[in-house]
Amino acid sequence: MTDLMPAVAYRRPLPISDPASLEDVELPVPTPGPRDLLVRVEAVSVNPVDTKVRTGQDPGGEPRVLGYDAAGVVVATGERVTLFEPGDEVYYAGSIARPGTDARFHAVDERIVGHKPRTLSFAEAAALPLTTITAWETLFDRFGLGVHSTGTLLVLGGAGGVGSMVVQLARALTGVTVIATASRPESTQWARDMGAHEVIDHHDLVGAVREAAPDGVDFVFSPHTGGAVESFAEILRPGGQITAIDEPEGLDLLPLKAKSITFHWEFMFTRPIFQPDDMIAQHDLLERVRELVDRGAIRTTLTRCLEPFDAATLRRAHEMVESGRMVGKVVVAGF
The missing domain is CATH 3.40.50.720 (NAD(P)-binding Rossmann-like Domain)
Incomplete structure (x- = not known):
């Protein structure tokens, strides 16, 4: 693994029609904390929260990575991790208080991660967590x-x-x-x-x-x-x-x-932000939903999958979400 990774970020609030609203950048690969997984991201989806943060919060010129849904593969774990091992396929929504998933590698607390449904592709799974x-x-x-x-x-x-x-x-x-x-x-x-x-x-x-x-x-x-x-x-x-x-x-x-x-x-980031004693409830519910998906009781809500994974493609996905006419979910894949 190299020290740098490709990512997509924004530096200041701009309309999505501006090419600078989302930019291709290179950032350091994150170091997982004690309860963290380091995930190689294979697909992300775009949600209204992405567009709200992009237009409403100014990072002051520093690159801020959005993305609050991902599916990928665990490549490393913190020393206190007990729920996952390297090689596990996972899906999760992350935390609005940490860097987002629009990057090749992402660090996330294991207590808000689930094993990916085996019957779904990474793109299909990425549509679900948030x-x-x-x-x-x-x-x-x-x-x-x-x-x-x-x-x-x-x-x-x-x-x-x-x-x-x-x-x-x-x-x-x-x-x-x-x-x-x-x-x-x-x-x-x-x-x-x-x-x-x-x-x-x-x-x-x-x-x-x-x-x-x-x-x-x-x-x-x-x-x-x-x-x-x-x-x-x-x-x-x-x-x-x-x-x-x-x-x-x-x-x-x-x-x-x-x-x-x-x-x-209802604010699904409450548990990741404040880390109450029942934070692991999000892991538990994602595991339950994995079972429901794999026995056919729940289906993915993916309706559009865009490639490749870069700033131009993510701008298209943001446009679709901002239109207010999305049916189901849009996912970006293809690193």
């Missing part, structure tokens, strides 16, 4: 659902990266009825393919939910919360719950009080 962790924590940590749970779950953005996984996991591991939102023919079909019992148009959310679920819904997963709280208050039953993953400014939750509706935040 959205899977977000969906899992939404359903089981925030809503507290289980195999015997019933009721109705409304999934906004059912064809998006996270929505696709919320639908799949809810169908595979709970007894809830899943209603997803989508508006275009291709996104509607995708949400049905993911397992949604019903797909409705979000443009008239209250009317569409009333038609699909006249008595209201029990749970709402929301990546689009701004301006929607009053609608949620209408469509949720008393004692219902919302989990949101966006961060709208000036959010007013008072409309939820009359029905005693619970509002949760």
Whole structure:
């Protein structure tokens, strides 16, 4: 292994149309810490968090590597690693508090890594971790659902990266009825393919939910919360719950009080950043999802794989995510 590796980074916030918004660079190969794996990255996916960090955080001219999904091969381990060995194929989302995965080699804490599903390629596996962790924590940590749970779950953005996984996991591991939102023919079909019992148009959310679920819904997963709280208050039953993953400014939750509706935040980087005692829960859930994938209960959400792995290709992937019209996930491979 050489001391330097190829990577893609940004130095200052720029529109993705600017060739300098993402640049090819060479950086030192990271040294793994005591609980770290050093992974040779084979594929990454691009998520909205990549574009938010790129446009919203200024590294002051220093190269900052993005990327919060990866699949690859362990090439070295820290002295306290117990879960993996060199040669293991892995998938994971990493941490927003550390350098990202858009590089040939990446250091990551073993407690947030899973063994790659054996039935998936690296590209197919790279599409899953961030959205899977977000969906899992939404359903089981925030809503507290289980195999015997019933009721109705409304999934906004059912064809998006996270929505696709919320639908799949809810169908595979709970007894809830899943209603997803989508508006275009291709996104509607995708949400049905993911397992949604019903797909409705979000443009008239209250009317569409009333038609699909006249008595209201029990749970709402929301990546689009701004301006929607009053609608949620209408469509949720008393004692219902919302989990949101966006961060709208000036959010007013008072409309939820009359029905005693619970509002949760979900941020899958909470465990990697703060390293609580249950940090290993992300390893455990990725291992569980690996089993579900390998027995055919869950499928990859990869819809586009771009090559080669360089700044120009990652700029294309960022453009696709920023368009807001992605169905499933876009992955970049081909080192």
